[in-house]
Amino acid sequence: MKLFPALYVEKTEGSFSMRVRELALGELPPLATGNGPTAELLVEVGYSSVNYKDALACSPDGKVVRQYPIVPGIDLAGTVVESESPAFRPGDKVLATGYELGVARSGGYAKYARVPADWAVRLPEGLSAREAMVYGTAGFTAALSVLALQDGGVRPDSGPVLVTGASGGVGSLAVAMLAKLGYEAVASSGKEDMRGTLMGLGASKVISREELMTDPAKPLGRQLWAGAVDCVGGPQLASVLGTVRYGGTVAASGLTGGTLLPATVLPFILRGIRLIGIDSVYAPMEIRQRIWPLLAGAWKPSGLAAMAEDIALDEIPAAVQRMLQGESRGRLVVKL
Template identity: 60%
Template sequence: MEAFKALIVDRTQDGGHRCEVGLLDKERLPQGELLVRVAYSSLNYKDALAAAPNGGIVKAYPFVPGIDLAGTVVSSEDDRFREGDEIVATGYELGVSHFGGYGEYARIPADWAVPLPSGLTLKEAMIYGTAGFTAALSVQALRDNGVYPEGGPVLVTGATGGVGSVAVAILAKLGYEVTASTGKPEAKEELLQLGAHSVIDRNELTPASARSLDKQRWAGVVDCVGGKSLATVLAGVKYGGTVAASGLTGGTDLPTTVLPFILRGVRLIGIDSVFVPMPARRKTWELLATKYRPDKLRELSSEIPLDDIPAAMAVMLAGRSKGRIVVKL
């Protein structure tokens, strides 16, 4: 394995940009205690930005993107892992400032690795990936704040995306009445099959004139959109309800008031999956392998080879991708 295949993002001598599969020498891998033979990765919006000419993610070139990976330890300089151990890694600096999962091999710090939970295959771990991990954190935030199925409907915004689709499936598995919001009407049947009780158009969440307080509709919300949509959602959350927010596809501004918080006791919980402490990280992966595992986990994804990543990234940046995309190395 002196040289192996990887998706390499680089600047050209004339100041241009390239993103293509090529060969990478093992010596070019960054420092880390674990050398991993990567079996699967996945495609996320951050990966597409990392490979784009002006995505604002990568600071030094050449670079290998991929914020997720699942594979087998080839060699270890850390007593916690041995050759042959199967591991999952997401978040931290992986695929951002540290070469990521879009290569047949990766070298990572041992502190970033989670032993593959019993009950999950390497592929299934990447069907989840960062998106599924974020969805699980969001669902757990609702439950930690008292949002249970008997409390009434829960809303998932951006429901056809990676986080949204997994959240719909997890919530349905746990017995919640799920309303899925999407801008893709053609995806209605797929969302119903994932377990959504009903599907609404995202335009319902961006009315021309928003109200500070609206009819109480949702016991809880997994919000993957942000912006004006999140402001509308907050106005419609039931007394004591919780919103778990992890997305910004609808913008970073939040044009709301304090009224939902001080008159209805609504909680807005921010969800970050990048630097989750290892005890909570391992607990969440165990939940994904057991209690949170959807009945139709494999139906959440499609699979592509390494060579197809650039085309899939273009579709994602255009807002046309659906569900989870697994990359087979």
């Protein structure tokens, strides 16, 4: 097979480099743990995406990569070229998100990738490879959050649902999904220039981060939200918990506001609310096979394709820098 382009990241003591270079299949860095599944797929990657975890993998101080060198990219969608698994054949369209991709095993920022068959999901009918990467890990996380609300009894007629950090990938896609499903989605963002975009995605209104913050001395506030998709964490999540209606559910997936949660037990024991943690990295395959057909069908926003901008491999370094500096907007799809 000919050489193919990849974003190649190397780090040694005292040096760090990130560049697009030509690779041969034998040069793809191996799985860091060395004990992954044996049945593999060789996938010709059509598209990947840019997530915050990818930005960390492309940073010398990101602390998510387990072993260098690495080809980052925690998401990919493409076509099976070779298969060691009876579950897939050459020509099958597949996607993969999370697991060890892009941190312990070379991922989607290359024209070809080796993917354990146990990590791959067949691309569902009604979803193109590019659309799958408009979602990517961000969309999958948003969908897991919406599913947690539904499983917690939050229905479209239950009342308004808050989405914090709504200008990010998870938040913006959660707003769009909730709106598609008939929920009254209230978006919270610290980026005033995103107001029009969020309203266009279906938000009933957009509020500032400051409007969410309550007096820490008053752990219970007015009962405002039937549920919430929290992409921020920290003190803001603590404030949100104190304003969720009786029996409501909060799905938490983010930590941009901090990892500490300065909250009390009062919202839980006096209002019976639920706080559900959302992990998209190791979500069981049965959940993935449940979620992706929904994202291809009933949950698919009408404007999904327009929610992302396409970039090339050599544009990733600048894109991840903007993301780490809090300057990114919306979703970025990497076109291979």
